[in-house]
Structures are given as structure tokens and as C-alpha cells.
Amino acid sequence: MNQQLTLRFGQYSSAGRKASNQDFHGALVPLQPQLTSKGAAFAIADGISSSEVSHIASQSAVAGFLQDYFCTSETWSVKQSAQRVISAINSWLHAQSRQGQFRYAIDRGYVCTFSTLIIKAASAHLFHVGDGRIHRLSGSHLEQLTQDHRMHVSAEQHYLSRALGIHDHIEIDYQCLPVEAGDVFVLTTDGIHEFINESVMARCIEDCQDDLTLAARAIAEIALNHGSDDNLTIQIVRVEQLPEPSATELYQRLNQLPFPPELRLRAEFDGFTIQRELHHSSRSHLYLAIDNASGDRVVIKTPSHDLRHDEAYIERLLMEEWIARRINNPHVLRAWPMERPRHFLYLTSEYLPGQTLEQWMRDHPTADLTAVRSIVGQIARGLRAFHRLEMLHQDLRPANVMIDEHGTVTLIDFGSTRVAGVAELSDRTQAEPILGTLPYTAPEYFSGDPVGEQADLFSLAVMTYQMLSGHLPYGTQVATARSRAAQARLHYDSVFSHRRDIPLWVDEALKKALQPQPSRRYDAISEFVHDLNQPNPRFIAEHRPPLLERNPLLFWQGLSCLLALLLIWQLVKH
Known part of the structure; x- marks a missing residue:
């Protein structure tokens, strides 16, 4: 059973020395399938x-965000969903101020800072406006991930340069960061982080790691004992377990990384x-490397720098690794x-000698039919x-x-693999490019017709034909x-015309595929594999070879007998 995202969190809020608490906080960790499709939000x-x-x-911002974010379309990315919701909340707050008694004094209206953390699969998405903060605990160090939106007039005087509700348009800071199991994120208002040292916060979290509240x-x-005179609100989130990343998450996670440098012999690279x-081509480079931690040999695939601006190419490259992780097959x-x-942006896979x-x-x-059957059967299982x-x-091609x-x-x-249900990042209004290698690509790709498993079957049959004959069934x-x-005018060139030792029923199986x-x-591909190994009675009945080919001796014996009978008849007649 696949593991799923598991989080532990604690939170606390207090008015502190103030008469009322103007802070607000909230968290929502939904059940499946929303936990996978939308993540958890704080x-x-x-x-x-x-x-x-x-x-x-502040209450409207937090409550409205947690409600509206999980109502957005699952086809939207985390960034698109959250930014649209936050922008809508900002417009609503600004309108409340403009339509009420505070239209000429916005700083007395419906204004607040806002920070949210969304953890989806193996990525953390940060959205931030104002002077609240989001931190990440790395070892004993608490790293500030957000920037304070403050304008300092003097050492003592400053004001918010950005907050929800001030203007009808809002600029939102956004970050997407990779997440590892054990990561701890901390969200605080300024009543906390301005009155306590980051190392003290880190030590408190370590001392109370089993009870984050x-x-x-x-x-x-x-913070209160250190003189905080503001409201105090804090959330602590620890990632206990991560699921396997989805295609979209993998793309978002790795697409933030820079392209690797040119790799040379004996170079040390990211632990390899x-x-x-x-292999070297205009699209990618393959290297044999040693994993320094395990000593095992691996293959590293790096993208071509010439394609660093090709988003569709990068997406397909990143999809490769996710696809390989989805399948467990020998x-x-x-x-x-x-x-x-x-x-850096690269892929790693097992090394296959051979x-x-x-x-x-x-x-x-002139491959032996038995060897070809073995190869085709294994490809079919894959x-x-x-x-x-x-x-x-x-x-699917020999290379x-x-x-x-x-x-x-x-x-x-797997750079050309199509995954059903995965939204493409490319423009859907444009025709999809043909990603396969032309001599092995099924005709329906060229005519723009729907494609299915029979397309892979066609490619497999082309390779089978080529292994047996050294030629392509339709040429180019x-x-x-x-x-x-x-396509209806395409003429199939019988494999029997290239090799007379191939049974006609094998040729018929190829012709059908x-x-x-x-x-x-x-x-189904399994039907094709079966007909390559066992004679299909229908093929034998429809294309039974003539007696001369099946048994030349019997043919000539029969013909001689017939001629003898004709000769005897002629003699008797005369």
C-alpha cells in the first residue's frame, strides 16, 4: 500500500498584554483524495x-482561504489556486473598507498580514504578504524563509509596505521548496519572532518534539516574558512521512533546480x-557514474543546455523519473x-550492462525465430x-x-511516455508533436486519430518484423x-518474401498486428505474442500452402500417378 502524506502540528494564540487578540490562525489537513490533490494548508x-x-x-482572511482553497478546481496548480483565492480575499477586504466609514483611512479598515504554508506531496508552497514569518528548522538552526514587508522611516518608526486590504491589487510572495521527512516549519506573528531568539525557538521545539502544541x-x-507587547500566535508543522511524488509535484520540485555543469571524467557531482x-546527443547526455555512498554503478542523464528554455522538453524529462518510479517490473x-x-536538474537510473x-x-x-520470440515476450511483459x-x-524502438x-x-x-489523466503544461490548443521515432510510429499518430495500446503493439510488431527480416514492413x-x-493504400510486404523459413502463420500474425x-x-499484445508462438488455426485454414510447398515428393508422386492413368486411358481408348 502506498504511503501518504503524514503531518504533525501544534498551534497557540494569545492576546498577550493587549485587550483583544487581532491575530487569527487555522489549519486544515483534509481526508483523501483531497490530501493528495490539494495538500494540507496552514x-x-x-x-x-x-x-x-x-x-x-484576519479571521476572514484565514477562514476564507481555508474554505475557498479547497473548493478550487483540482486541475489548477497550488500556485494558481492559492493566488486566486488570496487575490479575491484582498479585493473583498479592500471593498469593505472603501464602502464603509474607513474609505479615507484605509489603515483603520479591514487590513491584515497573511502567510500560508501548503504542503502537497513532496513540496512546500509558501504564500506571504506582510511581516508575519515562515521559518524552517534545519538541525538546530531556524531559517527565515519569508521577507518582512516593512518600510523603515527611522530606527524606531516603520510601517507595513504590503498587507491584505490596503490596495485593490496585491503582490504575493511565492516560493516552492522541496520537502523531506522530518522537516519542521514554523509560522509566527511579529509578537513572537521580535521577542525571542531563533535558537531558543529551535531548542523549545526539540525539547517538546512529541507535543508541538x-x-x-x-x-x-x-516571548511574553521577554517583553512582547503584541498578540502572540505560532504554528509548528512537522512532516512525518511523504508519499511518492506525483508527476505535477515532481515537475514543480525539480524544475526549480539549475542545469548541471558540463561533466568530465572523474568529476565529483552531487555525491557521484x-x-x-x-551517450551524447543534441537532447541529452548519459554518463556512467559511481554512487559514492553505496559504491553502485548508476546512469546519470543530464539535459542539453540548448533546450533549457524548452518547457515541454523539461517536463518530459522530469516525467521520465516519475514514470520509472511508478513501475515495478523486471x-x-x-x-x-x-x-x-x-x-541540479538531472535524472538517475540503474545501470544495465549489455x-x-x-x-x-x-x-x-538472420535472427533465430526462437530468440526473437523470447525478446518479444519480454518486451510485451514490460x-x-x-x-x-x-x-x-x-x-518503442530497438535503441x-x-x-x-x-x-x-x-x-x-520514457521521455515520450503518455500518462492518462496528467494535465500537460503545454498549450492544449496546439497539435501534439509526434514524439516517437518515425519508422516505428503507428499510423494513427500521423493522421491525428486517437491512440491507445494498439499503437505500442504496432511498434512492437515493426521491431519483430525487423528482427526476422532486416527490413521494415512498410518501408518509409x-x-x-x-x-x-x-493509410488504406499502404502495402504490407510479407516477411515470407525475405525469409522462406518463416512459417506463414507467423507472417499472418505480423500482418494483423x-x-x-x-x-x-x-x-491485446498478449494475443499477438500467443500467435507468434502457437499457430492460429484460422491463419492455417485461410492460408494453407499448396501441396507442392508442403510435400513436394507427394505432389510429384501424385502427378506421376495421374499422368500414368491418362496414358493408360489413351491406350485403352485406341
């Missing part, structure tokens, strides 16, 4: 002291030692577990792992299949057939 607000109604502002109360009491370059490449923070199917075909130009999770590989020394086949390179015609009419129309192919 919010804190501080009404300005010059206003008699600012407590209404007790820690929050202890910190507030220390580079051994040699495996015939699918595994992502390497990252047990330390990543400082050769690509492309290289294997060069070494076996593909079924994709299809069970509603994913299409979309770039993306590895074969080790024991004959184990593994699918690699598929990529030029951009309409159904053109390679039909230009997906509806005329096999419904």
Missing part, C-alpha cells in the same frame, strides 16, 4: 493595531563520481533511489506494466530496448501517409 494572519476591525480582517505555548510564554560518457528500467538532496536491441540485430542479421497504469510508451548477458530484456527511455511509407485514405487501422489489429 495559515496565520495579524490585524494591524491601528484598526478596530482588523481582527475581522506544548512547544508552541512555551515559545509564546518566553563520473566514470565515462555513455523488464522496465528502475529509477535510482535518491537518498540525499539534489542540487547492448541495445539495435546492436543485437546487427550481430544477428509494455503490459505500462498499460496497466494507463500509460503508453510511445517511443530503447536493452539486452543483458543473460538475455534479460529491459525497456528504457507510414510517415508520409497522413490521412486514412493514404501491423494493420494501419488500429481496430483491425489485435485487441
Whole structure:
């Protein structure tokens, strides 16, 4: 069972030495599925002291945000959802002030500071306006993550330069940070953080780590004893457990990282030692490296600097790792577990010694049918792992299949994989590009028709045909057939014309899997694999070879017997 996000938190608020409490705070950790789709939210607000109604502002801001954020569409990102809600709250507060008695004295109206922390999957999203603060506890050090929006007139005099309700438009500070299990976040109003040392707060949290509410109360009491004359509000949130990151979260998390530098032989890089370059192209670079912590060999994939501004390319690169983590199958490449923070944008995977199917075909130009069946069966098992999770590989080709020394086949390179239900970050009004390699791409991609599992089946059948014959079933015609009419004119070149030792029923299985129309192919890849290994009676009945081919001796014996009978008949007749 997959683990889910687990948080522990404590909070405390007090008027302190003031007559009333103008601060407000709230937290909402929803049940599934909202915990996965929207995350958990913690919010804190501080009404300005010059206003008699600012407590209404702070309460409205926190309560309104926690209610409205979880009502936003699940197709929106955390950033889009939260910023829209905060902007709406700001407009409402500003309107209340403009429509009431405070329209000429906004600082006496519905104004407050506001900070919120949203933890979704493996990311923390921070939204901040005003002089409240969000901190993160790193070891014994409390790091301030937000910036105070204050304008200092003198050493003693200052005022808020940004707050909710002051203007009809609000500028919101936003950060997205990676989260690890054990991370602690602390939200405070200025009545807390201006009167207590950060190291003291950190020590209180450490001493009361099993009771974060007790820690929050202890910190507030220390601030009060140190002379705080303001309201005191604090929230402490600890991340107990993280789920596997979703595709969107993985994208948001890693897309913040810089591109890696050029890697050289024996270079130390993020806990790895580079051994040699495996592959170099205009799109990416692959390196064999040693994980210094474990001593294991891994493959590091870095993006090309020429594509650093291509958002669609970066998205596909990041999707690769998530896809690899979703699948647990011996015939699918595994992502390497990252047990330390990543400082650059790159991917890591297990190292597979061996050769690509492309290289294997060069070494076996007339491959044995039994060997081909074994390879196809293993590829099919890997593909079924994709299809069970509603994913299409979309770039199945010999260069993306590895074969080790024991004959184990593994699918690699998931940069073109389509995941059902994942919202694309690219413009949906534009036609999707064809991501696969053209000679192995199913015809429906070129005509713009819907694609399904039969598209991966077509690619697998092309590779099977190529392993047996050294040729492509339609040559280069598929990529030029951009309409159904053109696809109907495609002519299948029988594999039997290249190799006479291939059974005709195997050729018929290939022909069915390679039909230009997906509806005329096999419904499942397993059916294709079965027909490659066992003669389909229908194929035998429909295409029974002539007697001359099946049994030449019997044919000539029968023909000789017939001629003899004709000769005898002629002699008797005359």
C-alpha cells in the first residue's frame, strides 16, 4: 500500500498584554483524495493595531482561504489556486473598507498580514504578504524563509509596505521548496519572532518534539516574558512521512533546480563520481557514474543546455523519473533511489550492462525465430506494466530496448511516455508533436486519430518484423501517409518474401498486428505474442500452402500417378 502524506502540528494564540487578540490562525489537513490533490494548508494572519476591525480582517482572511482553497478546481496548480483565492480575499477586504466609514483611512479598515504554508506531496508552497514569518528548522538552526514587508522611516518608526486590504491589487510572495521527512516549519506573528531568539525557538521545539502544541505555548510564554507587547500566535508543522511524488509535484520540485555543469571524467557531482560518457546527443547526455555512498554503478542523464528554455522538453524529462518510479517490473528500467538532496536538474537510473536491441540485430542479421520470440515476450511483459497504469510508451524502438548477458530484456527511455489523466503544461490548443521515432510510429499518430495500446503493439510488431527480416514492413511509407485514405493504400510486404523459413502463420500474425487501422489489429499484445508462438488455426485454414510447398515428393508422386492413368486411358481408348 502506498504511503501518504503524514503531518504533525501544534498551534497557540494569545492576546498577550493587549485587550483583544487581532491575530487569527487555522489549519486544515483534509481526508483523501483531497490530501493528495490539494495538500494540507496552514495559515496565520495579524490585524494591524491601528484598526478596530482588523481582527475581522484576519479571521476572514484565514477562514476564507481555508474554505475557498479547497473548493478550487483540482486541475489548477497550488500556485494558481492559492493566488486566486488570496487575490479575491484582498479585493473583498479592500471593498469593505472603501464602502464603509474607513474609505479615507484605509489603515483603520479591514487590513491584515497573511502567510500560508501548503504542503502537497513532496513540496512546500509558501504564500506571504506582510511581516508575519515562515521559518524552517534545519538541525538546530531556524531559517527565515519569508521577507518582512516593512518600510523603515527611522530606527524606531516603520510601517507595513504590503498587507491584505490596503490596495485593490496585491503582490504575493511565492516560493516552492522541496520537502523531506522530518522537516519542521514554523509560522509566527511579529509578537513572537521580535521577542525571542531563533535558537531558543529551535531548542523549545526539540525539547517538546512529541507535543508541538506544548512547544508552541512555551515559545509564546518566553516571548511574553521577554517583553512582547503584541498578540502572540505560532504554528509548528512537522512532516512525518511523504508519499511518492506525483508527476505535477515532481515537475514543480525539480524544475526549480539549475542545469548541471558540463561533466568530465572523474568529476565529483552531487555525491557521484563520473566514470565515462555513455551517450551524447543534441537532447541529452548519459554518463556512467559511481554512487559514492553505496559504491553502485548508476546512469546519470543530464539535459542539453540548448533546450533549457524548452518547457515541454523539461517536463518530459522530469516525467521520465516519475514514470520509472511508478513501475515495478523486471523488464522496465528502475529509477535510482535518491537518498540525499539534489542540487541540479538531472535524472538517475540503474545501470544495465549489455547492448541495445539495435546492436543485437546487427550481430544477428538472420535472427533465430526462437530468440526473437523470447525478446518479444519480454518486451510485451514490460509494455503490459505500462498499460496497466494507463500509460503508453510511445517511443518503442530497438535503441530503447536493452539486452543483458543473460538475455534479460529491459525497456528504457520514457521521455515520450503518455500518462492518462496528467494535465500537460503545454498549450492544449496546439497539435501534439509526434514524439516517437518515425519508422516505428503507428499510423494513427500521423493522421491525428486517437491512440491507445494498439499503437505500442504496432511498434512492437515493426521491431519483430525487423528482427526476422532486416527490413521494415512498410518501408518509409507510414510517415508520409497522413490521412486514412493514404493509410488504406499502404502495402504490407510479407516477411515470407525475405525469409522462406518463416512459417506463414507467423507472417499472418505480423500482418494483423501491423494493420494501419488500429481496430483491425489485435485487441491485446498478449494475443499477438500467443500467435507468434502457437499457430492460429484460422491463419492455417485461410492460408494453407499448396501441396507442392508442403510435400513436394507427394505432389510429384501424385502427378506421376495421374499422368500414368491418362496414358493408360489413351491406350485403352485406341
